[in-house]
Amino acid sequence: MKIELCLYSGYKIYPGHGKRYARTDGRVYTFLNAKCEASFLMKRNPREITWTVLYRRKHKKGQQEEVQKKRSRRTTKFQRAITGASLTEIMAKRNQKPEVRKAQREQAVKAAKEKKKADQATKRKAPAKAAARGTQQKTKAVKTVKAAAPRVGGKR
Numbered sequence: 001m002k003i004e005l006c007l008y009s010g011y012k013i014y015p016g017h018g019k020r021y022a023r024t025d026g027r028v029y030t031f032l033n034a035k036c037e038a039s040f041l042m043k044r045n046p047r048e049i050t051w052t053v054l055y056r057r058k059h060k061k062g063q064q065e066e067v068q069k070k071r072s073r074r075t076t077k078f079q080r081a082i083t084g085a086s087l088t089e090i091m092a093k094r095n096q097k098p099e100v101r102k103a104q105r106e107q108a109v110k111a112a113k114e115k116k117k118a119d120q121a122t123k124r125k126a127p128a129k130a131a132a133r134g135t136q137q138k139t140k141a142v143k144t145v146k147a148a149a150p151r152v153g154g155k156r
Contacts, residue, residue, distance in 0.1 A: 006032035008040045010053025 004013045007029045019037055021029045031037040039049065046052040056062055081087040093101070 004030050006030060006036050008032075008036040008046050008052065010046070 001015055003015075004018065005011070006013055006018070009032055011032050013030060013032050017032070019031045019034065021031060021037060021040075023029070029040065031040065039046070046054045047058050049055055079087060079090075082090065
């Protein structure tokens with residue numbers, strides 16, 4: 001004994017009941033009764049018809065009350081390492097005293113400034129060398145450009 005489901009209403013169709021509808025494209029639909037078939041042929045949306053299973057599911061009707069609302073998990077703080085620094089390094093920096101951290105920052109700033117001065121000094125020397133090279137390599141070959149041929153015909 002095979003029990004089928006109505007395509008429109010979602011109710012069970014027992015043997016000897018129901019109606020089958022075959023479309024020209026080859027699809028076969030099974031309906032519980034003429035009411036379901038007529039509603040389907042009128043292109044009524046079963047989710048908007050109150051007596052269908054789809055409507056009841058969509059609007060959460062008749063579900064068991066044992067099912068409680070899902071409990072949302074509380075967010076937990078989690079420490080993760082950042083690329084370039086391991087978790088132990090991060091924790092060590094966090095636990096440092098502010099005076100030590102400030103001294104390290106000042107030292108890093110001094111080092112950066114010294115490096116910048118050194119870079120500028122090398123840049124100042126570089127243009128002088130380039131100027132010396134430029135005086136030697138100023139003679140370039142001159143290209144000969146042909147003059148355009150005179151046009152024939154004139155204006156129209």
